[in-house]
Structures are given as structure tokens and as C-alpha cells.
Amino acid sequence: QVQLQESGPGLVKPSEILSLTCSVSGVSTSSYYWGWVRQPPGKGLEWIGDVYYTGSTNYNPSLKGRVTISGDTSKNHFSLELTSVTAADTAVYWCVRGRYFDLWGRGTLVTVSS
Amino acid sequence: DIVMTQSPDSLAVSLGERATINCKSSQSVLYNSNNKNYLGWYQQKPGQPPKLLIYWASTRESGVPDRFSGSGSGTDFTLTISSLQAEDVAVYYCQQYYNTPYTFGQGTKLEIK
Numbered sequence: 001q002v003q004l005q006e007s008g009p010g011l012v013k014p015s016e017i018l019s020l021t022c023s024v025s026g027v028s029t030s031s032y033y034w035g036w037v038r039q040p041p042g043k044g045l046e047w048i049g050d051v052y053y054t055g056s057t058n059y060n061p062s063l064k065g066r067v068t069i070s071g072d073t074s075k076n077h078f079s080l081e082l083t084s085v086t087a088a089d090t091a092v093y094w095c096v097r098g099r100y101f102d103l104w105g106r107g108t109l110v111t112v113s114s
Numbered sequence: 115d116i117v118m119t120q121s122p123d124s125l126a127v128s129l130g131e132r133a134t135i136n137c138k139s140s141q142s143v144l145y146n147s148n149n150k151n152y153l154g155w156y157q158q159k160p161g162q163p164p165k166l167l168i169y170w171a172s173t174r175e176s177g178v179p180d181r182f183s184g185s186g187s188g189t190d191f192t193l194t195i196s197s198l199q200a201e202d203v204a205v206y207y208c209q210q211y212y213n214t215p216y217t218f219g220q221g222t223k224l225e226i227k
Binding site for chain 1: 115152154156163164165166169175207209211214215216217218219220221
């Protein structure tokens with residue numbers, strides 16, 4: 001059974017770095033695109049970016065260069081780093097597979113607050 | 115960026131009746147070389163991640179009931195639920211994956227009348 005599982009701190013201070021990891025089981029990350037989507041409370045969905053198994057990445061320009069996504073095929077996981085966070089980055093973060101997202105993690109709420 | 119606009123924002127339909135949600139993209143998401151529309155539909159229930167229903171505008175994801183169907187091409191798309199069931203109450207989103215940044219519609223909230 002294919003599963004994605006996000007992990008990382010649920011609380012991050014303003015101006016610090018938000019770091020999440022997505023552990024993948026049941027399928028190798030040595031294929032497909034692997035990415036991140038977020039949803040602020042009560043709002044819509046925003047694609048953050050993705051990493052291809054080759055290591056190439058795509059990011060949403062709305063995040064203004066604050067985002068880095070990387071993959072580790074040996075550990076079968078991939079990661080998200082978002083720098084200089086503000087309250088506007090408070091959201092549920094999901095890891096996803098593909099360009100249309102056929103697999104989703106359960107999601108993790110990250111709150112940015114001092 | 116490709117802007118995705120859904121209509122209506124909310125919709126109330128009686129059980130057993132048809133529900134129709136529209137999605138319009140600000141530019142075509144039809145890739146001429148393979149004649150595929152890079153458009154997906156998702157269903158999101160409270161406290162859950164979105165669930166993929168439809169991809170390539172009209173291909174139903176495995177396990178999705180056949181009362182869900184997608185249609186359209188180019189810039190105009192429709193998600194149809196042929197006979198609304200109670201478990202279909204949710205927010206529905208369209209998404210383009212024609213180019214990055216991938217973008218979603220604002221969502222349509224579907225309720226029972």
C-alpha cells in the first residue's frame with residue numbers, strides 16, 4: 001500500500017525556517033514528481049513546488065525564492081524548507097505525488113507564531 | 115500564471131439530482147501534441163486531504179464512482195455528479211497542470227438542498 005507521511009515541527013517562530021519531510025512507502029521515489037501543497041485555515045489550495053527523481057525542481061514564484069525542495073531516493077523521502085516564515089505561512093501542508101496529485105499525505109498543520 | 119475560476123462558489127442540490135460545477139482557465143490547458151487537457155478535479159471533505167476524482171479532464175481515477183464525470187476542453191471544463199449522494203457533500207476544486215506554477219480554482223462548496 002502506497003503511503004505518504006509528513007513529519008516536522010508543528011510550531012515555527014516568525015523569521016525562522018519551516019522544515020518538513022515526507023516519507024514514502026510502497027513506491028520508490030526514483031520515479032514521478034514529488035511535491036508539496038498547502039492550505040491556510042479556511043482558504044484554498046496552493047501548490048508550493050516539486051522535485052523530480054532526477055533532482056530537478058519547480059517552485060511557485062509566489063513564494064519569492066524562500067522555498068527549497070529536495071529528494072533523497074536512498075531514503076525514499078523528500079523534504080521542504082521554507083525560510084523567513086510569517087503568519088501568512090500558517091497552513092496545513094501536504095506532500096503529494098505527480099503533476100496531478102493522485103497521492104496525498106494526511107497533512108500536517110504548521111503554525112507560525114512566537 | 116494560469117488563473118482557474120470556478121462557478122458557482124456554492125451549490126445546493128437535492129439528493130438524487132444532478133450537480134454541475136464549472137471551471138474556466140485563463141488560457142488553454144490543451145496540449146496540442148498529445149491532444150490532452152491538463153486538468154484535474156478534486157473532492158475535499160472537512161479535515162481530509164483532497165482526493166483526486168478526474169484527470170486529463172475526463173479520466174476517472176480508479177475507485178471513483180461512475181456518477182462523477184468530467185468534460186470540456188481548452189479553457190472550459192465541467193464536473194458533473196449525475197445523482198447526488200449524501201457522501202458527496204464536500205468542496206470541489208479544479209487544478210491545471212499544464213504549466214508551473216500549478217494552480218487551483220477557488221473551490222465550490224456542494225451541499226444538500
